Amino acid sequence: MKAIQLPALVKSPDGLQVSSLPDLKPSPTKYVIRIRACAMNFFDILQIQGKHQQRPPLPFIAGNEFAGEVLAVPTGTKWNPTFKVGDGVFGAGLGAFATMILAEEVDLRPIPKGWGYKEASSLFYTAPTAYAALILRARAKKGDYVLVHGAAGGVGLAAVSIAKFLGMTVIATSNTPNKMEIARKFGADHVVDSNGDWASTVKKHTPGGRGVDVVLDPLGLINQSLKCIRWDGRLVVIGFAAGEIEKIATNRILLKNVSVSGLFWGEYANQDPEAVTQVWNILLKVIDKGGIKSIAYTERTFSGLESVSDALKLLSTGTAWGKIVVELSGDEKSRL
Numbered sequence: 001m002k003a004i005q006l007p008a009l010v011k012s013p014d015g016l017q018v019s020s021l022p023d024l025k026p027s028p029t030k031y032v033i034r035i036r037a038c039a040m041n042f043f044d045i046l047q048i049q050g051k052h053q054q055r056p057p058l059p060f061i062a063g064n065e066f067a068g069e070v071l072a073v074p075t076g077t078k079w080n081p082t083f084k085v086g087d088g089v090f091g092a093g094l095g096a097f098a099t100m101i102l103a104e105e106v107d108l109r110p111i112p113k114g115w116g117y118k119e120a121s122s123l124f125y126t127a128p129t130a131y132a133a134l135i136l137r138a139r140a141k142k143g144d145y146v147l148v149h150g151a152a153g154g155v156g157l158a159a160v161s162i163a164k165f166l167g168m169t170v171i172a173t174s175n176t177p178n179k180m181e182i183a184r185k186f187g188a189d190h191v192v193d194s195n196g197d198w199a200s201t202v203k204k205h206t207p208g209g210r211g212v213d214v215v216l217d218p219l220g221l222i223n224q225s226l227k228c229i230r231w232d233g234r235l236v237v238i239g240f241a242a243g244e245i246e247k248i249a250t251n252r253i254l255l256k257n258v259s260v261s262g263l264f265w266g267e268y269a270n271q272d273p274e275a276v277t278q279v280w281n282i283l284l285k286v287i288d289k290g291g292i293k294s295i296a297y298t299e300r301t302f303s304g305l306e307s308v309s310d311a312l313k314l315l316s317t318g319t320a321w322g323k324i325v326v327e328l329s330g331d332e333k334s335r336l
Helices: 042-049 126-137 154-165 177-185 198-204 250-256 265-271 273-288 305-317
Strands: 031-039 065-072 088-092 100-103 108-110 145-148 169-174 190-193 212-217 229-237 259-262 325-327
Touching: 031 088, 042 305, 065 100, 108 273, 126 154, 126 212, 126 229, 126 265, 126 273, 145 154, 154 169, 154 177, 169 177, 169 198, 177 190, 190 198, 229 250, 265 273, 305 325
Parallel strands: 145 169, 145 212, 169 190, 212 229, 229 259
Antiparallel strands: 031 065, 031 100, 031 325, 065 088, 088 108
């Protein structure tokens, strides 16, 4: 197998190198997956630099999100595997920048009908994060006006698609004409340039200028969003991609009678695994009904592990939309 294994931390994606390693062997508790596509995440960049809160012991294989086909099922006698050899799956787990990976069943989902490896590889983090923010935290419902910040990002585009499918009116913000057009193509009813006085513009798109019912914020814009949230609205903190962790004046929360909640989707697996199962059961049905479109970036293609470095560098510029994916040809015909 081939993999981007780090014997030491690197300063940037330029320091990544592809190595040849022994093929993975069948495991009593895990599936062996041949990876056909791996998706880029910003925390991958932090992890290879040692700047992420999760610091795997060296050496480790980088990457955390993938899609591929099952090469071998768990060999333990107590197992009744859901997937069989040859099934297409997508999932998450450290070691995704490789041609093979070991994965537990809880970290895998079936590739939706009509979806390819590239498209499916970008689903595992984005779709459930968007759905959980909308439904589990914001309690959004049909008819709500929902403001999605960073709407051309992976979580943002998933949120736009899901909210629109569920009958909500979507107002999207983004910072370039291209990204604004992408958000519109994914179903946003109104698209607002985030470089200007976006809060005032957002309010104008709501009935009587009352403000939005829900705000989904992966950037760190809660303070400004308080200017365009309606009385008794709900705001969800998803992340701080804009670079700063905000300090919020709580009197403004009181005066507008709003609620601010946080979403750390990754922790649900530890704290509420039943919710994870329920969310995915719903999402897979939504996908089958066309309620979620592929968010894989299409303006530039990346092929082979050697291109992971360039893909991560593009991600770091903030100019791409959706999820950047590297496709692996599958020419390596590993036999188990």
